[in-house]
Amino acid sequence: MNRLFFQPHQAGLSKVEAAEHTLRNINPDVTFETHNYNITTMENFTHFMDRISHGGLEEGKPVDLVLSCVDNFEARMAINTACNELGQIWMESGVSENAVSGHIQLIIPGETACFACAPPLVVAANIDEKTLKREGVCAASLPTTMGVVAGLLVQNVLKYLLQFGTVSYYLGYNAMQDFFPSMAMKANPQCNDRYCRRQQEEYKKKEAERPKVEVVQEEEEVVVHEDNEWGIEVVSEVTDAELQAASGTAPDLPEGITVAYTIPAETAASGETVEETEQSLEELMAQMRKL
Amino acid sequence: MADDATRRAVSQIPLLKTHAGPRDRSLWPLRLKEEYQALIKFVEQNKEADNDWFRLESNADGTRWTGTCWFIHDLLRYEFRLEFDVPVTYPDTAPEVAVPELDGKTAKMYRGGKICLTEHFAPLWARNAPRFGLAHLMALGLGPWLAVEVPDLISKGLVVHKEGQRETAE
Numbered sequence: 001m002n003r004l005f006f007q008p009h010q011a012g013l014s015k016v017e018a019a020e021h022t023l024r025n026i027n028p029d030v031t032f033e034t035h036n037y038n039i040t041t042m043e044n045f046t047h048f049m050d051r052i053s054h055g056g057l058e059e060g061k062p063v064d065l066v067l068s069c070v071d072n073f074e075a076r077m078a079i080n081t082a083c084n085e086l087g088q089i090w091m092e093s094g095v096s097e098n099a100v101s102g103h104i105q106l107i108i109p110g111e112t113a114c115f116a117c118a119p120p121l122v123v124a125a126n127i128d129e130k131t132l133k134r135e136g137v138c139a140a141s142l143p144t145t146m147g148v149v150a151g152l153l154v155q156n157v158l159k160y161l162l163q164f165g166t167v168s169y170y171l172g173y174n175a176m177q178d179f180f181p182s183m184a185m186k187a188n189p190q191c192n193d194r195y196c197r198r199q200q201e202e203y204k205k206k207e208a209e210r211p212k213v214e215v216v217q218e219e220e221e222v223v224v225h226e227d228n229e230w231g232i233e234v235v236s237e238v239t240d241a242e243l244q245a246a247s248g249t250a251p252d253l254p255e256g257i258t259v260a261y262t263i264p265a266e267t268a269a270s271g272e273t274v275e276e277t278e279q280s281l282e283e284l285m286a287q288m289r290k291l
Numbered sequence: 292m293a294d295d296a297t298r299r300a301v302s303q304i305p306l307l308k309t310h311a312g313p314r315d316r317s318l319w320p321l322r323l324k325e326e327y328q329a330l331i332k333f334v335e336q337n338k339e340a341d342n343d344w345f346r347l348e349s350n351a352d353g354t355r356w357t358g359t360c361w362f363i364h365d366l367l368r369y370e371f372r373l374e375f376d377v378p379v380t381y382p383d384t385a386p387e388v389a390v391p392e393l394d395g396k397t398a399k400m401y402r403g404g405k406i407c408l409t410e411h412f413a414p415l416w417a418r419n420a421p422r423f424g425l426a427h428l429m430a431l432g433l434g435p436w437l438a439v440e441v442p443d444l445i446s447k448g449l450v451v452h453k454e455g456q457r458e459t460a461e
Binding site: 038040041042045073074077078081097116119192 | 313314354376377378379380383384385387410413414417
């Protein structure tokens with residue numbers, strides 16, 4: 001995510017500047033605020049925390065969500081520290097050093113695992129590392145992997161903000177085998193980060209105080225009108241018999257995939273066909289014109 | 292991990308006791324003292340082993356460190372300035388050591404001269420935090436990096452010896 005916006009004519013600009021220019025051209029109605037600094041230093045970190053807590057859509061309010069698209073462990077830890085302290089919900093994303101796997105992760109301080117709760121997670125590659133690693137070369141870079149992860153991240157953000165679908169707590173992407181493992185990880189009560197531990201306490205307190213909501217089976221009420229002067233009935237456009245005749249066998253598909261429609265094996269000849277004719281094409285055309 | 296010599300050197304560096312980073316107003320000064328104690332010990336050990344190879348000092352609050360490191364190759368002494376900031380997440384994450392003069396001369400380096408350490412370093416640091424300190428960073432991070440990169444840079448002609456730094460072997 002952090003380098004996908006660069007275009008050749010932007011050489012010399014910082015990544016955030018190039019990102020702002022490219023994005024502004026795509027949608028000028030978005031508000032941007034850019035800062036280009038190392039968030040792990042003492043002075044910048046204070047400013048960073050301040051912007052999270054006061055840089056919302058309405059200045060002075062906190063932001064709604066933080067998306068981490070940085071490319072190193074230290075920066076992620078710094079973001080984690082800030083969000084734990086501020087109780088800020090955020091999503092972390094990343095692509096592996098060999099560029100053939102990536103992941104997104106939703107972190108709710110106190111509720112889910114924070115970034116420091118466990119050692120860094122690795123999406124299993126199931127490949128012979130020797131085919132990828134070359135001496136003297138540090139890291140690979142595949143914008144395609146990054147594009148996929150960026151898409152997954154933003155999709156998760158939309159689901160979270162607009163409340164549809166299932167928001168993934170952790171979604172991995174194994175590019176070599178096209179495998180997408182997903183899971184959720186609880187917070188670690190022995191996390192190194194004391195703010196994470198504190199957030200866990202607060203979360204437990206809140207959960208205990210919440211009134212138990214009983215799950216009620218909603219019965220769908222059959223709509224009954226008081227009178228039906230005209231005897232209106234609702235029927236299907238197609239009768240059951242017709243539906244049977246029109247369906248063929250559905251192919252054997254794994255879970256999650258189905259066909260849009262089926263075609264029966266035997267097409268019953270149910271109408272008249274055109275007759276044999278001696279007329280030529282030109283004669284038929286002339287006949288048409290005379291009509 | 293690194294070779295036996297490095298392992299031996301590291302095992303002799305005293306471990307640190309206080310788990311505090313620069314944002315910890317009450318405990319950071321204590322940690323800073325421990326850092327200096329370990330660094331002084333390490334430099335003394337190096338001198339005794341005839342392998343004195345760096346000096347470091349910090350600003351008043353211990354958040355920014357600068358110094359020099361040197362490397363002897365073919366009887367010649369090569370000197371480089373080094374610097375780093377202590378990150379807010381220290382000591383759980385290690386500082387990123389930079390050798391600005393070598394910026395751009397090797398692939399084992401990030402923009403601004405931050406040295407790229409092997410993939411062994413991060414797990415090793417994570418397993419030993421917070422007992423590892425800046426002295427360990429020097430011994431396990433910068434030391435091995437110089438040992439690999441400097442001879443290579445010299446042989447490629449990217450690092451040239453400055454006049455007046457000739458040093459003969461004892």
